[in-house]
Amino acid sequence: MSHKRPHPSPRQPYPKQHSNKPRPRRQQFTQDVWDETERLFSKTFSFQKPEDDPWRLPPAKVFFTNQNQPFPQLLEMKEELNRVKGLLSDKEIRSWHEHTNQTNRAGKVISHLKQTIHPQLCTQAWCKFHEIVSTFPIVSDAAVESGVFNSVHVCEAPGAFITSLNHFLANWRVNCEWNWVGNSLNPYYEGNDLEHTIDDDRFIFGTLSNWHFGADNTGDIMSTENLRHLKTFVADIQPIHLVTADGSIDCQKNPGEQESIVSQLHYCEVVSALQLLGEGGALVVKKFTMLEPSSACLMYLLNCVFQEVHVFKPATSKSGNSEVYVVCVGYSGQETLAGHMDKLMENFKPAGHENDLFPCETLPTTFTSQLVSCCRQFTELQCETIQENLRLFDAPSEEMAEHIRQARECCAQEYVHRYQLRPIRKDDRIYTEAATRSQFTSDLRKQLQGSFNERQQLAQLPWAQKILQDGGGGQGAMGPERTTIATLEVSLSSY
Template structure:
């Protein structure tokens, strides 16, 4: 089933050599921890891993962090929606996702879909001779890694079985701000998702991890684990790595707890300046035969996102004891959810040869990010017509290069994870998604970073006055059921039915002070 890709409006072959070279460099943002033959890296002593190790720093890495944050500070006075529009246009790879969607119509095609297809096409992560390729996908919502992998496996005639995990979008105890607001794919594949015994889907809970290990043992050998988790850091961009540190460590520990010897891992990471990240990267190099880093072309080149690709899990002697010790440390429910107040182990457990390679890799990716940010600043806010035309031609070249490099081709509709529906039927589905709605627009931040920081420091009454007022005038009436303990304390308020939105919702209020007589 081959669909012809539409030809470009510009003559790609006439693009000058320098422009083509710049475009192709997007696909070369890769690095590897090449191990020296005469130097071995060993796992740290289990006794050295503990909660008492103080935080330590590496001067060269902290200098890189300061350099990057100083450059990011130049964005603090930029209006966020205007800046995003500018960087989106400046992104050489900006046409890739839309071209893949329009020409191949793959299932749940997002930026994450294209990023993962790059990764799995670049590295040998799939055993094409396997009769059943088992995978686990952590922090997977809305599900693009699953559909991207399925597309790749079908294209290469490999049978696979995957189990995704994410925060349960229907569990009322989970924060809406921490979840992806699109459950279309999850609803259609709900039986395959792992949410744990507590039904939260929280991968940082130790009981959920233990049950996941048991469930994976029932599946058989796990050949590939992906982890694409993150936490919103827009309010503290200078400390993005620290904010997400514990989540990434828990994802890595979960992977090493369920992965079969010889299996592979793909883990999203950001900057790698802090001691816990350095410790984690060293352990991964001891646990896996190869450790690579890649910044996919379809990942926005101005952000810190990179993907760690670990190949051939070695399962060395003593690794289970070490993993269990680290799990006790980082899966502790009493720990701070984002920033561990201690380091994994002391710097004297890490060889100098590893630190040298790690610093070089961090320097490479920091410089690449800095070049993009500076280039975007240099061309903000006005672009000449000639430069705009050049950008458009380079973007078209990048998209064509993506198709040719990774041999992306369509697969039959019946091979989708979810049976194909017409677009008309999809639009009729009622879901958790707010995609394209005014509610998602309201969720997005506006103004400059400096303005948002100033508002955050105001007393709460003044902050309320700064909020934008929303006028909601429902066409149909809404019925309420009120349960109260006394005239002045409502225990529960339940919206029973709203005909306009056609949904039922329950809202729990522990103590809601009522300023009048309930009727």
């Protein structure tokens, strides 16, 4: 599990903020483009804890005793967001996805990095994590100075967070022994649904000894026994300094309830991290909207056990989807949860509890008011992007097309400049045994097609009628089918 990186030169002080060096070729972009680019990289909300009235966890005896009603302000936001999302229900998804790819201001970042920086496993996840690790101190100075850095990455496949972290450590010449462990649904386990596993296994196949799939070999992080085995597996690399969790669930059949559908997965990811992390450790967990009572409770839990909690929307996360990352720094340690962990583990299962983690009246107004502000900030940004994409879909102008072209180019250049990226040596890449060729083909899954309304109508038809509607060969009312590598939350990521 070790990945030691001896460097002849001392470690450079990696940036806590973006570079202050003059931006290259600034004169080629308008001020409007620069202002928009700056906003794109500044989508952050940081919780501020009151010093005179510290936030504390409620007594364990009140855990899971109450089913909370939604907070009125958050319910209004959810209804408005779903109203705006509903405007997309008649849009053919492949055309819409192509359109939003063109309007995505960060759409050129990946290709630009591949041409200039040559990252290992360069994907959107690689780019998002590199923004996170370059913006927040999740690689702590204390860990680096100790000479050892240990990380666990759950729901990680195909492994881009790991290769992104490796590039960061090499880029800034972090001279330490890095031990990492990956976890995800096992792509080789026959009992796992192919719809829920990745089918790009090249990195996993080449680093298999660093991956752990639990007692039952499924990789399911919502299993108590699998968590217990994971803790045993990492017992020799202590303390754990960083846990990342990038899990999601396909919500294409009910996008309006995405948050509720994924809430139990996020709960299990967080509790897993609290069981794994050492004192002072950091957590990065993917979230979507935080409008439900379950999310409010989970965010309060994190604020009570970490010194810092930030909500961050990376520039390379498509602006029209609900995805954000909760970045937590300075874990207070497992001892502080000694009276609560047993209760937290009672709900550690796929189905979850019908009641919420805490009664809503136990959440202080100093927290809930900030949560409302946080949700408003990201909900408004998402709605603005969807509405802009709708306007451009119906009536694009040459002037706006040129602005978007400039913004995409500016964002790609700014990404490299801001995070001071440069190619790393071949020897600094994570060694994958032999030439790793995927064990899967890319035609295992069908890409979504048609509008959301059409897919819902087709789903209601009897089986025989579906066959007739589809023409028996993929040439039905929604047009010809083609196959591709599918992604989770594909309909929502197209916003």
